[in-house]
Amino acid sequence: MQITGMKYGKQILNIANFPTPQILDADATLEEVEKLMAKEGKCVVKPVFYGGVGKKGKAGLVKIVDSAIDAMAAKRKLYFAQHLFHDKVIQANGVTFEEFIPASYEIYFNLHVSTKTRKVNFTLTHHGGVDIEELNSDQIYEGTFDPITGLKTYHIIDALTEINAPREIISPLAQHLPKLWNLYNDFGFTMLEINPVRIKNEKGRLIPYACDFKAQFDRDNKQWQRLNLPMEIFQTDMSxxxxxxxxxxxxxxxxxxxxxxxxxxxxxxxxxxxxxxxxxxxxxxxxxxxxxxxxxxxxxxxxxxxxxxxxxxxxxxxxxxxxxxxxxxxxxxxxxxxxxxxxxxxxxxxxxxxxxxxxxxxxxxxxxxxxxxxxxxxxxxxxxxxxxxxxxxxxxxxxxxxxxxxxxxxxxxxxxx
Amino acid sequence: MGVNNPFDYFVGIKSLEEIATKESKVVVMNILGNESRNVTPVSHEYSGGNIVAGVQYGRKGKLETKAGDIPVYSRLAEVVEKHEFDTSVIYLPPDAVFHAVTELCHYNSKNLKKIIIITEKLSVKDQRLIRAIAQANGIDVFGANCLGVADSWNHIRIGGALGGDRPEETLIKGSIAIHSNSGNFSTTIAEYLKTAGFGTSTIVSSGKDVIIQFAVPEFLYAAENDPRTKGVVLYVEPGGYYEQQALDMITSGKLEFNKPIIACVTGRWKSNLTRACGHAGALAGEGDDAIAKEKWFDDYFGVPVFNPDEPGNVSEKGVRVSSIQHIPLAVKAVFDKTGIQPDFEPVGNLGLKPWFGNNFDLKLPLHLQIPLVEALPPYNKEIEEINKQIGATFLRENMRNKSSASRINPSTFVAELHGMPVVELIEFPYESNIFFSLTKLQPDKEKLKLANIILNYFAKPTEQELHAIQTAKNNGATPNEALIAALALNDGISELNQIKVYTGKLITLFSEMQLRDLYSEIDYDKTETFAQTLFETGGGKKTDLAEFLSTAIENCFKKTNIVDFAFRFNSKNKVKHPEAFLFAALLLEFSYKSLILKKITRQTAVELIEYITIIAKSAVLNSGFLYSNTFLKNLFNGKNLKLLETSFTETVYQALFNEEPSEESLIEFYALLALTLTNGPGTLSAKGAKESVSARNNISTAFTGYLSNTGLAHGGSGYEAVEFLIDSFKDVKIKDPSKPDGKINLRNISHNVAVNYLEYKNKAKLKGELNYKRIPCINHPVFKGKRVNIDPREDFIRKYLKSKNINNLFWDFYHELVEELYKVGVSNNVYCVNIDAVIAVISLKLMWKPFHQKKLSENDLQNIGFIIFLLGRTAGVSAEIIDHRARGTDMDCRTPQSETVYIS
The missing domain is CATH 3.40.50.261 (Succinyl-CoA synthetase domains)
Structure with a gap:
């Protein structure tokens, strides 16, 4: 049971008050898209895939456009886009128009149950926005924490310090990333990944925005049902x-x-x-x-x-x-x-x-x-x-x-x- | 001593010897739950009574076992007050498991050493929280989603059902320790190991959730410290890094481990799955899929996967196998290399040994023809026992609107009896369909002579019955009413008792002899010896009938062991009542196969003679010619027994028409009788029978129940069509309706009928009469709406008879008529001629000659039409009576008060 993308990612992250960009559905009008682009002059158009589908950026399926007309053209192109993932051709089912978040830092963050520690581990790097496998091991922090007390601010601070992350991003991330643990722990996740978290400078304050979302749920933990997600998004590959x-x-x-x-x-x-x-x-x-x-x-x-x-x-x-x-x-x-x-x-x-x-x-x-x-x-x-x-x-x-x-x-x- | 604990987390078990010990004191949570209720007593008995108490929230009591009752408490706090325990087994539903673990830690953290969780579908979150709390309290956890642990040396199993309901069969003391991701394979591998002479020390069913609490690293550590264990077998599925951790610890020297490992890694095919199938935790990422795991082991062993053709290519560290069937050979190969001897002489082998099989007429190629073998003990004895159980046993249920005998097929709309459409039964003689109704199998054609002997013999009415039927007729009774009068007497039914007793004894005899193949040779002497204990022998007198029956059996083509044995046994031993004995054997000849195939109950087979007698008598009792027809007189006076071999259809024909049937009329008569066998369980006739059974009446009363539910509207209504035909042909002279006569212009006749009908219809409509008379036997609610409509059932039978060059003028008329009705504007399309027309036109054709010769009145025609309906339906309804008696419950046909309506 997996989902990817911000269409439902935003809905989930809002529960934890984790900052997200503005997102419009495929049925947004030209005017609405223009309004979305007003601030930064750009927007991101992504195909919507049901189930767990990754590596969309690599496959050229993420378009950053600088006009609403181009956004609509990208929509036409991506709406039924096909994507080869794990030897299977998967077809998109719509698009999202996402607010463009200008940033100097991209963060990768992942929470997952680990069979090595038999606990929940977190993975963190400030070299995000790319495939995590492409990074050196000293650029990534992987650690764990007490499963009863959960992920705390100090875990994030210690981790970022250890991988020499820029000091200015430590505080905003330490403030926001532990919120994701509450989400993970309360809604039946077995994996939650945000890649990238783009850190935007808003009037001198750095705010991390979740710009893509991936999650896997435990079908034996009914807590995920409280998210009220439509069932069909989990049934894409089911006959x-x-x-x-x-x-x-x-x-x-x-x-x-x-x-x-x-x-x-x-x-x-x-x-x-x-x-x-x-x-x-x-x-x-x-x-x-x-x-x-x-x-x-x-x-x-x-x-x-x-x-x-x-x-x-x-x-x-x-x-x-x-x-x-x-x-x-x-x-x-x-x-x-x-x-x-x-x-x-x-x-x-x-x-x-x-x-x-x-x-x-x-x-x-x-x-x-x-x-x-x-x-x-x-x-x-x-x-x-x-x-x-x-x-x-x-x-x-x-x-x-x-x-x-x-x-x-x-x-x-x-x-x- | 032993190796030191290398883990940076809590592992309490130092040696496998400590996992399931004789000293363990166990408390079972949810002890009276569905699964535990069956499994726990076996564990307790096998383990010498190691369970001190159970908890069943909100209930108190005990769980009875052969090793003594286990006290059951409503909460754990009470258990702690009265018992000491160090181990707990959890059978609770998934949502309750974590709560139970915290409860156990809360009340007994001081003594508790082990928790075994059997429950499956535990959430990953609960699994990690359980681990956290168990680690904090110093408790080893096994599971969840596992079958627990067992120790073959200590004769202890704790938790689930390792070894199934016969643990002593599987848990044989030996030198191999098993750690298996699959609960089933824990037992199966132990079974397989026996074939190479290996027993087990300890078996751990680890479960295969995402988090495995007692995983391979801990297991190997404990195996190394167990002096009884000389090698380990791991059954490994994709997902999780436990095995890699363990092998890395050994390779790096962190864990000292010196015993061979035989690792079976499966699940390559799972790499393309995006969700779990099978074990929840067996969904791997790229780094822990089956291929990755194979490599971990191959690198550790330094040899490739085990090849049974090259058993020498293994390492002292062990070897990986690709399939569990290679485990015994691989263990042997590795032990040979290290000089360790097997534990005992090999037991059995893993070759293909089919216990049951039947290819029917399928001609398998030689390499697929594996002969059946006797199952290993104790299963061979069990098979012997079930082979003695004969006949079906049905679960009783409310059968008010249900039947397993008949139905209307929802796609074809054809009535079916025992799965056969009635239109296909038209080719069978009446006698064949009677036995089919009763036994669910059509008798072999070669044996119909025997069927006819039975039917003709028992059709003979008694004086009282003849008197009753005549009295009823004299009082104006309809054919069904007259039959009720006769059958209600139950006359002669008690005389059938000896046949019933003998039938029951013969069933016992042949089931004890495990007769399943009716034609293969039987051990005559053994069967005779047993038969002598069942039947009173020595007093049987020679009678003409017994002689006749014996000869018929002797001359019967394709006779089975049943009649063959009965004939030989009676000839030699002179059974006290030879006629009853031989009839019983003849009846069983027709019912035994149905018993073997569990199509009918034993009771039905025993009572078969009663059904047959009622059906046979009903078929002749309404005849007006019992005293005048020479054939019937000779048949029933018993002087010429050879007449008993006459086809029963012919007997019935003679009784009805007082003449010998022609070949053509016989074929048509077959069709008529088959078509009226059934029209599904919802018909009034079937309901009458079912309701009578529901009130727990005897068989003959059930038949009168059915007869009470027939009448001029149901059974006697066919006359409406006959009347219509007679009226349509009132101005035409027809000598023989089967021979096309150039002088008769069917188109003109049908045109006139159509025009007249149009006029009548228009007038009726003008008068506002909505219920004006319809032309019978045309149109159908389903087969309609096309330009030309066909009722496929009628079409099938018409073509069948045409293929036999059998013509019917009335039938052709009906087809002309539907065309003309369309042409003159009565209908918007060409209506179909429906199935009811088949019965009407054939009946009229068969009756035409005597009617034409004025030997039959119109009233006679109506009666004969009704009798024909009763002939077929009596046979068909017997199937409903049998079905309801075998499956229904008392009073199941009543209408609940809530469904009844009072109209003021």
Missing amino acids: QFEEEINQLRTYRGQSDVVVINPYGTVTAFMFGGGANSAATETLGKKATISSDFGGNPPYDKMYDIAKIVYKHWLKQSNVLLVIGGKANNTDIFVTFKAMFDALKNYVAQNGKPNIYVVVGRGGPNLIRGMGYARDILDSLGIPYKFFGYDSSMVEVVQYAKDIDDWMEEQKNQPLKV
């Missing part, structure tokens, strides 16, 4: 299927899914994080989805999950795979009953799919669960093979792949006349 499954997310039982290949031919119910990792890796592009339904999901939840999975993927699949290790507390009978009841109902509604069912599983009530599944598959006339936990899980997945290969071959056989 319809993923969205439907996501509705079922409760604390009991996992329901994590991600689409691997929309044209895949093996659909797998994976149980447990380990099985999820091993099976997805083994299936590769054959997998329609990667999933983790471990954690002893109750019958209703598992039934609903299975119903959604079948609706989206069964028609195109050759193999339906149920894979997990020897479950510790997931009730195999309950989960199997739910999955295979849902399959029975799917067949009643849609007819028999041309699939082979492969199961590799162990755990409580294993035989009751397998027996139940067997009876349903026998009654539906769907072929299957069930392996216990004494067969290698990866070998079982490989067997499912081999069955899939063979079924694909059969599809491609010329029709016998």
